[in-house]
Amino acid sequence: MSCKLSQETIANVIRFHGHSCPGLKIGMRVSELSRRELGDLPDTRLVCVTETDMCGVDAVQYLTGCTYGKGNLIHKDYGKTAFTFFDRESGQGFRCLLKPGARGDTAREMSQLQSKIASGKASPSEQTRIRELRQQLEERLMNADLDRLFEIMQPNTVMPRGARILASLVCEACGEATMESRTRRFAGQTLCLPCFNNVEQKV
Numbered sequence: 001m002s003c004k005l006s007q008e009t010i011a012n013v014i015r016f017h018g019h020s021c022p023g024l025k026i027g028m029r030v031s032e033l034s035r036r037e038l039g040d041l042p043d044t045r046l047v048c049v050t051e052t053d054m055c056g057v058d059a060v061q062y063l064t065g066c067t068y069g070k071g072n073l074i075h076k077d078y079g080k081t082a083f084t085f086f087d088r089e090s091g092q093g094f095r096c097l098l099k100p101g102a103r104g105d106t107a108r109e110m111s112q113l114q115s116k117i118a119s120g121k122a123s124p125s126e127q128t129r130i131r132e133l134r135q136q137l138e139e140r141l142m143n144a145d146l147d148r149l150f151e152i153m154q155p156n157t158v159m160p161r162g163a164r165i166l167a168s169l170v171c172e173a174c175g176e177a178t179m180e181s182r183t184r185r186f187a188g189q190t191l192c193l194p195c196f197n198n199v200e201q202k203v
Contacts, residue, residue: 002143004032009063017058022103022134025141026081026149027056030096031063033146034085037094043072047086047160051078074160086159093159096150104140106133171195 014020043065050057066073086093113130116122168177173195184196
């Protein structure tokens with residue numbers, strides 16, 4: 001089934017992110033999937049673990065209420081278009097992964113053209129072509145059934161604990177207040193991570 005988001009909501013997500021692109025559309029659809037699988041949960045109950053930092057994470061933040069600042073959006077830098085959602089109250093959750101064929105047959109051509117554009121070697125016709133391909137891909141992502149886009153599986157991680165407010169300690173090297181859990185002890189001093197790395201690094 002195609003995307004159920006209203007045109008107004010889609011426009012608001014694009015405005016929040018700054019532009020429309022295939023990655024953002026993936027985030028819209030994965031947010032829909034979260035609602036389908038876990039229900040329309042308040043952001044105090046929903047938590048998302050994202051394995052990518054791509055554009056779609058902005059759609060997830062806007063549509064689900066999972067944000068870095070609230071501590072219910074956790075980024076694991078694995079470079080995978082995969083998201084895990086949990087309901088903190090029920091303990092239910094699922095992981096979804098974008099299927100290899102979700103982007104269709106244009107993925108290879110798009111990749112080649114993007115490399116040319118990045119190197120400044122793309123011709124005007126090639127730049128036009130990649131815009132056409134992006135538009136086609138966005139339409140494909142928005143019109144496809146969710147189960148054709150994503151593989152759904154059990155979570156491969158435990159549900160993250162809720163955000164905690166910790167004490168701050170003053171780094172004895174730079175003098176800046178630092179969350180206690182992000183400090184290190186070295187040679188009898190309490191140091192923030194950058195200062196610790198400066199003195200502990202071996203090269």
